[in-house]
Structures are given as structure tokens and as C-alpha cells.
Amino acid sequence: MTTLIVFSHRRWNFVWQRPQQQMTRLAARHRIVFIEEPVRGERAQLVRSVCGPQLEVLVPQTPLEAKGFHDDQIALLQPLLENYLREQGIDDYVVWFYTPMALPLASGLRPRLVVYDCMDDLGAFRDAPRQLRQRESALLRLADLVLTGGPSLYEARRDLNPQVHCLPSAVDAVHFAPRADDGSDPHAAGAARLQRAIDRPRLGFFGVIDERVDLGLIDAVATAQPAWQLVMVGPVVKVDPLALPQRPNLHWLGMQPYERLPWLMAGWDLCLLPFAINDATRRASPSKTLEYLAGEKPVVASAIADVVLLYGELVRTAHGRREFIDACAATLAETPWQRNERLLRGIATVHAASWRLHVQCIESLLARRLAPPLAARPPAPLRGLAAARAS
Numbered sequence: 001m002t003t004l005i006v007f008s009h010r011r012w013n014f015v016w017q018r019p020q021q022q023m024t025r026l027a028a029r030h031r032i033v034f035i036e037e038p039v040r041g042e043r044a045q046l047v048r049s050v051c052g053p054q055l056e057v058l059v060p061q062t063p064l065e066a067k068g069f070h071d072d073q074i075a076l077l078q079p080l081l082e083n084y085l086r087e088q089g090i091d092d093y094v095v096w097f098y099t100p101m102a103l104p105l106a107s108g109l110r111p112r113l114v115v116y117d118c119m120d121d122l123g124a125f126r127d128a129p130r131q132l133r134q135r136e137s138a139l140l141r142l143a144d145l146v147l148t149g150g151p152s153l154y155e156a157r158r159d160l161n162p163q164v165h166c167l168p169s170a171v172d173a174v175h176f177a178p179r180a181d182d183g184s185d186p187h188a189a190g191a192a193r194l195q196r197a198i199d200r201p202r203l204g205f206f207g208v209i210d211e212r213v214d215l216g217l218i219d220a221v222a223t224a225q226p227a228w229q230l231v232m233v234g235p236v237v238k239v240d241p242l243a244l245p246q247r248p249n250l251h252w253l254g255m256q257p258y259e260r261l262p263w264l265m266a267g268w269d270l271c272l273l274p275f276a277i278n279d280a281t282r283r284a285s286p287s288k289t290l291e292y293l294a295g296e297k298p299v300v301a302s303a304i305a306d307v308v309l310l311y312g313e314l315v316r317t318a319h320g321r322r323e324f325i326d327a328c329a330a331t332l333a334e335t336p337w338q339r340n341e342r343l344l345r346g347i348a349t350v351h352a353a354s355w356r357l358h359v360q361c362i363e364s365l366l367a368r369r370l371a372p373p374l375a376a377r378p379p380a381p382l383r384g385l386a387a388a389r390a391s
Helices: 018-026 071-088 100-106 132-142 151-160 186-195 215-224 258-266 288-294 305-311 321-332 336-351 355-370
Strands: 003-007 031-035 045-052 055-062 093-097 113-118 145-148 164-166 202-206 229-233 250-254 270-273 299-302 316-318
Touching: 003 018, 018 031, 018 113, 018 355, 045 071, 055 071, 071 100, 093 100, 100 132, 113 132, 113 355, 132 151, 145 151, 145 355, 151 164, 151 305, 186 258, 202 258, 215 229, 215 250, 215 321, 229 258, 258 288, 270 288, 270 321, 288 299, 288 305, 288 336, 299 305, 299 321, 316 321
Parallel strands: 003 031, 003 093, 031 055, 093 113, 113 145, 145 164, 202 229, 202 270, 229 250, 270 299, 299 316
Antiparallel strands: 045 055
């Protein structure tokens, strides 16, 4: 059984997204060691948590102030990782990166394969580390396999490595599908309690609320249609909470458990993708589009390139605030015939985009690259990391 040593900028217990969906399923055939960014602690150590069969999460603790996989952290993290691998007897492994910032930690390792899952254009995000672009360039040169989170990222990376594959995020259709509330699910009760006092129609969003969300657009919709209730679900990250627009018909519910999201969505009349058009969204491919469709909800989205390309026939896309508001009004007024057509097309798309098929594709790509016997070509230490450490 090959071990996947995974370096991630996303915390396992944060929002449940692509890394968790992939790794919980890959754990059926691989041992997963999921390594998060370090947190502040009194001494350098690895805090280990078992999060499922064959899946362990490691949270490094160090006494340093530097955030993320910063240069200052590497000297402390490297021996922790090497000691862990030695103690666990792990010598047959693949190194998997969700963030290029962790690349220096692979120096001296002997993986059978290096995988880079480029799920987002991290260098375009607010407060991105200045070394990120340089480390990504080094990682793209070293990687044996590169996955991209959508077609826009694929087009931007395809010429930088001979093994780049477009692999958009998928959906857990069963999790988000409508279901009857039999009174036994506490998350159904929690969702009902949160929305009991909110009138209809409800226009909802769930996801991370950061620089990708167009707060001005949300405020414009709430102002133009005071009878519409906008329900915003998710953690606020890199945005001053005081900057969130406040209206009587705007409801900020904060981060909610993944298990509660389908029940919240069940109480919405329309789902929103109110993204800003900026550098952080230029190559974004929001997975929540499929989750909304799995919940059999109509969707109105900002005209993000990947949303238009992948789902333009299933959701209404809009350029600008006035067009977005008009699209919401038209969608809320859909006829029964339009609803049936939307549901038929949406269900077909959702069932063709399961995480099961997504992971089968990953397994096929891994198997193809791992096929030669280990003894035929002993793995060598990763080279060319000096530039990745440069500031």
C-alpha cells in the first residue's frame, strides 16, 4: 500500500472541500498522511489525529511567529517530518502538494511520485506569500503529475509540465440531494432554527466569504429588492467583518457544519454565486455550483469563466449588478416547465460528476505513473529546491 504524504494550506477541520473529498476516498487504497501548516506552540512537535481508516492528520506546532510554510519554519519542520517517516517505517510514498509553499519540505525525500493538485490560483489571492510564484514554478518543473481544478487553470498551466490534467472538482450528490425531514437529524433541526424567522423568498450562498465574494453586489441586491432575503453562510476570511454590508434582509449565519448545508439549502428559493470579477476569481472553478445543482436549486452566478464554460446551460450567469438582479428576478419567476427542464439537465450533469468517478480518474493516473517496479528505478532525492527557498 503506497502512502500519500500530503501538504495542504487548507486545514482538515475547516470547510469540507476538494482535499477532504479526495483524501477520504483515496484512503480506501492508500495510507494518507495529511500535513497542515504549522500553528504556534511552546515547542516543535507534530500533533497527530486519526481522522479515518488509513487517514492521519499531522498539525506541526512550533514556537515561531511566521505563518504557513514560511522559510523560517522549514528548519524546524524538516526533522519532524523525517523522524515521523522513520518511526512509522514509511519508505514507499507519493508526495502530494496542494500548496507550492511546502515544496522545500520535500528536499531529501525519495518519493516514487510527486503530485501537484493546483486547485486554485493561489498566487492571485490576497496576501499570497511573495515566494509562492517562484515555488510553484519549481514544483511544476519537478512534478510527475499535475491536476488542475478547472479548465482556466489547465489552460494557464498546460505548457509548464508534460503531465497536466484538467480535473474539475466533483460533488457528493447523495449528501446534497433533497430529502424528507423525519425529525431524527439534528442538523435539520439546526437549519430550521437558524432560518425560522427569515421570510421568503430566500436567496442563499454557502462557502468561504473572502475577497472572491462581491460584497458590493450582495449589498446592491439586498438594497434593490428589500423583500428578498439573502442568507450568507460561511466563515469570513481575510475580510474585515465590519466591512460586511448590513441590511434588514441580509442574514450572515457564519460557518456551519458540512452536514447542515443541505438542510439550509433546502429552505432556499434560489442559490447564488455572487463572485467579484478579479484576479482571485479569473481562474476559479467553484465546486458549490454542482452542490447547488445536486440540491435541485436554481442558480444565478457572476460570469466567472469556468462557470460559464462548464455550467452556462444550467445556471443563469450575469455581468454586472443590474444584470445579476434581473437574472435573480427571472429565475424566481420560472415556470413549472422551466423548472422541470432545469431539473432534468441538472440531475444528468450531477450524476456525471461524482467524487467516485473523480477519484477513479486519479487512481488511474497514479497507477499509470507507478506501474514500473520500485526496484527498476530507485527514487532519487528531489533536486532543484534551492531556488524555491529563495526569497
